[in-house]
Amino acid sequence: MVTPVSQQQFKLPDVGEGLTEAEIVKWHVQPGDQVEVNQTIVEIETAKAIVELPCPFEGVVAELLVTEGQTVDVGVPIITVDAGAEGGVATPVSEPPAQAAALKQDVVPSVAEPGMVSPDKPKRQPVLVGYGVKEGATRRRPRKAANGAAPSAAAPAPTPTAPAPARPQPVDGGLPLAKPPVRKLAKDLGVDLAGITGTGPKGSITRDDVLAAQAGPRPAPAAPGVREERVPVKGVRKATAAAMSASAFTAPHVTEFLQVDVTRTVESVRRLRELPDFADVKVSPLLLVARALLTAVARNPMVNSSWADGPNGAEIVVKHYVNLGIAAATERGLIVPKVKDAQDLSLPALARALNELTAKARAGKATPADLSDGTITITNVGVFGVDTGTPIITPGEAAILAFGQIRDMPWVHEGELAIRKVTTLSLSFDHRIVDGELGSRVLRDVGDMLEDPLRMLAWG
Amino acid sequence: MTIDSVRGAPGTPGVAEPELIQLLTPEGERVEHPDYPLDLSAEEIKALYRDLVIVRKIDLEAVALTRQGELGIWASLLGQEAAQIGSGRALGAHDMVFPTYREHAVAWCRNVEPLKLLGLFRGVNHGGWDPAEHGFHLYTIVIGSQTLHATGYAMGVQRDGVLGTPSAGATIAYFGDGATSQGDVNEAFVFASVFNAPIVFFCQNNQWAISEPLERQSRIPLYKRAQGYGFPGLRVDGNDVFACLAVTRKALENARTGQGPTLVEAYTYRMGAHTTTDDPTRYRLKAEEEAWKLKDPIERVKAYLVRNDLADAGFFEGVEDEAKGLAKELRAACLALPDPRPLSIFEHVYAEPHPLMTEEQEQFAAYLASFEDEGVAS
Numbered sequence: 140m141v142t143p144v145s146q147q148q149f150k151l152p153d154v155g156e157g158l159t160e161a162e163i164v165k166w167h168v169q170p171g172d173q174v175e176v177n178q179t180i181v182e183i184e185t186a187k188a189i190v191e192l193p194c195p196f197e198g199v200v201a202e203l204l205v206t207e208g209q210t211v212d213v214g215v216p217i218i219t220v221d222a223g224a225e226g227g228v229a230t231p232v233s234e235p236p237a238q239a240a241a242l243k244q245d246v247v248p249s250v251a252e253p254g255m256v257s258p259d260k261p262k263r264q265p266v267l268v269g270y271g272v273k274e275g276a277t278r279r280r281p282r283k284a285a286n287g288a289a290p291s292a293a294a295p296a297p298t299p300t301a302p303a304p305a306r307p308q309p310v311d312g313g314l315p316l317a318k319p320p321v322r323k324l325a326k327d328l329g330v331d332l333a334g335i336t337g338t339g340p341k342g343s344i345t346r347d348d349v350l351a352a353q354a355g356p357r358p359a360p361a362a363p364g365v366r367e368e369r370v371p372v373k374g375v376r377k378a379t380a381a382a383m384s385a386s387a388f389t390a391p392h393v394t395e396f397l398q399v400d401v402t403r404t405v406e407s408v409r410r411l412r413e414l415p416d417f418a419d420v421k422v423s424p425l426l427l428v429a430r431a432l433l434t435a436v437a438r439n440p441m442v443n444s445s446w447a448d449g450p451n452g453a454e455i456v457v458k459h460y461v462n463l464g465i466a467a468a469t470e471r472g473l474i475v476p477k478v479k480d481a482q483d484l485s486l487p488a489l490a491r492a493l494n495e496l497t498a499k500a501r502a503g504k505a506t507p508a509d510l511s512d513g514t515i516t517i518t519n520v521g522v523f524g525v526d527t528g529t530p531i532i533t534p535g536e537a538a539i540l541a542f543g544q545i546r547d548m549p550w551v552h553e554g555e556l557a558i559r560k561v562t563t564l565s566l567s568f569d570h571r572i573v574d575g576e577l578g579s580r581v582l583r584d585v586g587d588m589l590e591d592p593l594r595m596l597a598w599g
Numbered sequence: 600m601t602i603d604s605v606r607g608a609p610g611t612p613g614v615a616e617p618e619l620i621q622l623l624t625p626e627g628e629r630v631e632h633p634d635y636p637l638d639l640s641a642e643e644i645k646a647l648y649r650d651l652v653i654v655r656k657i658d659l660e661a662v663a664l665t666r667q668g669e670l671g672i673w674a675s676l677l678g679q680e681a682a683q684i685g686s687g688r689a690l691g692a693h694d695m696v697f698p699t700y701r702e703h704a705v706a707w708c709r710n711v712e713p714l715k716l717l718g719l720f721r722g723v724n725h726g727g728w729d730p731a732e733h734g735f736h737l738y739t740i741v742i743g744s745q746t747l748h749a750t751g752y753a754m755g756v757q758r759d760g761v762l763g764t765p766s767a768g769a770t771i772a773y774f775g776d777g778a779t780s781q782g783d784v785n786e787a788f789v790f791a792s793v794f795n796a797p798i799v800f801f802c803q804n805n806q807w808a809i810s811e812p813l814e815r816q817s818r819i820p821l822y823k824r825a826q827g828y829g830f831p832g833l834r835v836d837g838n839d840v841f842a843c844l845a846v847t848r849k850a851l852e853n854a855r856t857g858q859g860p861t862l863v864e865a866y867t868y869r870m871g872a873h874t875t876t877d878d879p880t881r882y883r884l885k886a887e888e889e890a891w892k893l894k895d896p897i898e899r900v901k902a903y904l905v906r907n908d909l910a911d912a913g914f915f916e917g918v919e920d921e922a923k924g925l926a927k928e929l930r931a932a933c934l935a936l937p938d939p940r941p942l943s944i945f946e947h948v949y950a951e952p953h954p955l956m957t958e959e960q961e962q963f964a965a966y967l968a969s970f971e972d973e974g975v976a977s
Contacts, residue, residue, distance in 0.1 A: 152667055154666055154875065156671070187876060188877065188878030193663040193666050
């Protein structure tokens with residue numbers, strides 16, 4: 140395509156120091172829009188930051204040459220602007236005349252293949268400020284080889300235009316290729332980059348690759364035209380549905396909520412991790428929540444009980460042991476393995492039991508014995524990134540505690556506003572067994588212990 | 600992450616403004632300070648306003664040019680105009696400035712063409728102005744090292760025996776809050792103090808050393824550091840152009856008359872990024888920026904001029920138009936800057952020929968000549 144003289148193209152600049160590409164995040168203008176010099180036209184995301192680009196020209200937008208979501212090499216034209224009708228070209232084209240002439244022959248890469256190198260003879264182009272070094276620019280060689288060594292290696296074959304999709308090439312056996320924001324995303328989502336096949340340039344891993352990997356193996360797309368589909372209810376899902384319906388319709392649920400400053404709990408977790416007793420086991424805030432609930436149960440045994448409709452009328456069965464259920468999300472659905480006789484376990488033993496049981500459940504290896512005879516349950520909804528919920532009591536139990544995400548929140552601490560680690564607890568209980576006063580006390584006990592973990596010692 | 604942030608974020612009102620010298624409030628009200636009387640005519644105040652508006656416009660244009668790939672990088676002075684114009688307009692003909700890389704407004708006061716600054720950041724010159732002619736040294740990129748150069752220069756002036764005479768010149772060294780943690784700056788303080796050098800240390804405390812907040816540089820207000828070295832230190836509202844002018848005038852006069860160094864901490868805020876290559880939204884809160892916006896250095900002068908009927912709408916429009924025009928000219932001139940000849944890099948390294956460099960120059964010339972057929976200018 141020959142660029143008409145009245146049109147000006149803006150090439151993607153290097154907005155950092157030595158960045159080579161950027162992703163188009165959002166266009167602020169559309170073809171036909173009037174633009175002024177320095178008007179923001181597009182947001183791009185580089186490896187360092189999201190940056191708004193100001194338009195270097197004045198006129199009417201003729202064409203957006205790249206689309207949102209596309210990753211574009213530095214130096215690739217991204218927008219064409221027609222010079223304003225009345226004033227003509229307000230700003231001179233930035234390039235010296237020789238290059239301006241060359242520009243007229245520029246092949247505008249097709250939208251499908253950004254950054255593809257013109258198959259023409261590589262142009263010799265002095266380095267423009269902020270545009271990096273052109274393909275081939277470093278390969279130019281002296282007409283007369285000084286000592287005959289380099290020439291053959293240096294003669295560039297025309298670069299293939301479309302890089303073959305490849306697995307990320309680890310650099311010297313190191314990390315797979317991915318930009319820092321993508322690495323951060325993967326880390327945040329718990330996705331291992333080593334297991335992903337990149338679809339970006341040179342096989343690098345893109346944001347979409349990570350999101351796809353997190354979503355698990357991509358399900359086969361539904362046949363076009365299918366607007367609904369029926370998934371058979373079976374296995375864990377079926378059992379869960381039955382139990383939840385039974386529970387919700389038989390036990391009158393009451394749910395109470397409590398926001399708690401858990402800064403000290405978070406600090407305690409950090410210090411526990413440093414103790415040799417916990418060297419081989421994962422310590423998370425959930426461990427201290429479990430311990431706090433066990434302590435609260437010891438102080439308020441009635442909450443650890445079940446409702447029984449016997450031949451002699453209804454009875455409340457108070458358990459003096461705690462089989463602590465931990466709700467775990469698994470590929471097969473919700474599974475609640477139980478830590479048996481949790482009240483007798485030392486803190487390291489409790490940590491180990493929690494880890495082993497949830498790992499077993501996630502691997503689909505939990506035995507029926509692991510999953511039965513619970514007395515009270517904790518559900519850690521915080522792992523889903525939510526603050527709280529109204530948990531439904533596991534059938535045969537009297538209460539369930541939901542533990543939300545821990546967030547930095549403004550909080551009044553010792554009379555001053557401070558940034559503290561705050562979470563939300565919610566406790567659902569069977570109102571036939573547990574009245575509001577007892578339920579509140581249990582929730583308050585757990586909250587107090589998480590606010591100051593020393594209370595677990597005092598009350599344990 | 601600060602769990603107990605009871606000390607308050609930088610710039611939080613009430614936390615960090617002890618003994619702040621201020622002559623013009625953020626609302627544009629004139630206040631008096633017993634040590635710093637200042638009597639400016641309407642024309643002088645309007646001139647300061649014009650300076651502030653123009654340097655901001657030039658700065659914004661340079662940021663835009665960087666975003667368009669025309670400059671390699673730019674260190675924006677947005678928010679620090681008053682500290683730079685106030686101190687810059689306090690300077691006399693014999694004074695010498697040792698800047699960092701952000702003192703674009705001081706350069707403006709010293710008649711350094713803005714285009715020269717852009718050339719530096721475009722990578723086509725190394726500054727290109729004569730430091731002696733402008734009384735404005737070349738930009739120093741290395742953090743804090745110019746304070747030692749400045750102290751040495753000041754000690755030289757002292758040895759010229761001109762202090763106390765009309766031809767005495769003071770030296771002023773600019774640096775930021777982050778630089779105060781550097782060894783060079785601390786060494787400069789020691790030398791300046793014990794030799795009673797005629798120097799003003801002008802620290803623009805803009806609260807952030809790239810992504811490090813002030814509380815990671817000092818547990819005491821920076822101006823109080825001077826006391827430990829044995830010379831006076833004071834804190835001035837860095838967004839108050841009147842106060843910066845008055846305070847710097849006095850500190851420079853003290854230096855010229857042999858009364859030794861002063862540390863001026865201009866308490867201000869970097870409204871933009873450290874440079875165009877970083878993203879402040881990743882390390883600081885929007886609320887902090889919003890709080891400082893209310894202390895804008897330009898708006899308060901405008902409010903003062905309007906409130907006291909010293910300027911009309913025509914004046915403000917005229918300044919705005921002038922600034923826009925300058926920015927437009929600057930853009931055109933920047934885009935037209937020629938790329939330097941490759942061999943010119945050898946021309947200003949040594950005053951006299953140097954054998955090793957001559958050899959390298961010849962080798963490079965031969966290399967360039969080897970592909971003459973492709974028309975590369977040397």
